[in-house]
Amino acid sequence: MPHVPVPVSPRDPLLTSPEVGDAVAAGRPVVALESTLLAHGLPAPQNRAAAEDLETAVRAHGAVPATVAVLDGVARVGLTAGELDRVCAGGLAKLSVRDLGAAVGLRRDGATTVAATAALAHAAGVQVFATGGLGGVHRGARESWDVSADLAALATTPVLVVCSGVKSILDVPATLEVLETESVPVVGYRTDAFPGFYRRDSGHPVPWRVDTPAEAAAVWQAHRALGGRPGAVLAQPVPADxxxxxxxxxxxxxxxxxxISSRGVTGKDVTPVLLEHFHSGSDGASLRTNLALVLANAALAAQVAAALGA
Incomplete structure (x- = not known):
């Protein structure tokens, strides 16, 4: 029997929550937050507590949080408490930019990566995005061609990403080289060294440094005013303690x-496997580091967003 496609009724593929929509329309500060961290990066029940803590950190500094995910085939910028529960319950696909059309068209649920979150945040009019660490060039990429879509998204999406650099599991110098080639500004926040996620210093310098949220906002505004097409990276080291x-x-x-070499793990499965090894092998210390840096980045992103509004 031939396959008969199920008709899809017209609907808006992107839904902005009333709070986020009102804030964007009024020019009030908004900070986008990714959902892959919650669905794939942190174990339960810490992920649900982290979701609440991240939104609280953003609000504490005068901005509106906009956690991003795809639920019931709709890309959502700004989630309710019930929707955050769904994200943290597990079972969501991991969505990069290339996956968004399929997830929406097939009405699936998915958690958004840095690349997908940046794209949807920009579509909703949100300029600032806080995350833990960027994806980048994987070790051995000369043979595997394994390069995160986060870098390509930053090259074409004008969003300021506040992060703690890239994870040390990646090829850090190659990642920085790609960002330079794509004309993505990389700015250190109160540091002259590019952060290495779990470590404050990856061993590589940053080309520019700022020491206040106002300076970071001024750099971003000038970048956009001068026709800068790519996004930008504001890299803040994990808190020293x-x-x-x-x-x-x-x-x-x-x-x-x-x-990962012995298991033959490749592509998007590499990072979750390595993060789980860090978590189990450190008796939870890496998880505490992860939570500390992402909360610090959410707070800084809110301060920068407020400075942009001012």
Whole structure:
């Protein structure tokens, strides 16, 4: 029997919550937050507590939080408490930009990566986005061509991404080289070193530094006013008291790289496997580091968004 397509009724594929929509329309500060961190990066029940803490951190600094996800085939910018519960309950697909059309068209649920969150935030009129760490060029990319779509999204999407650099599991110098090639500004916040996620210093410098949210906002405004097409990276190191011990970090990294090699793990499955190894191998210390840095980034993003509004 031939397959008969199910008719799809017309509907808006992008839904902005009333609070976020009103704030954008009025020019009030808004900060986008990704959902892959909640659905795939943190275990339950810490992920649901983190969702609440992130939104609280944004509000504490005068901005409106806009957590982004695809639910029931609709891309949503700004979630209710019930929708956050669904994101944190598990079972959501991991969606990058290329997956958004399929998820919406097929009416699926999905958590958005940095790339997808940036794209949907921009579509909703949100300029500032807070996350933990960027994706980047994977080790061995000369053979695998494994480069995160986050970099391509930043090259074409004018959103300011506040993060703690990239994870040390990646090829950091190659990632910075791609950002330079794509003319994506990389600015350190109160640091001259590009952060390495769990570690405050990846061993590579940043080309520019700012020391206040107002300076960060001024850089972003000038970048946009001068016709800057790409987004920008504002890189803030993990708080010093939450940094992962160097010896422990290096041991877990070596073990994790050996683990994915022995299992033949590739592509988008690499990061979740390595993060789980860091979590289990550090007795939860890496999770505490992850939570500390993403909360600090949410607070900083809100301060920068408020400075942009001012």
């Amino acid at each position: 939450a940094e992962l011990d160097a010896v422990l970090h290096d041991r877990l990294l070596d073990e994790g790289l050996a683990l």
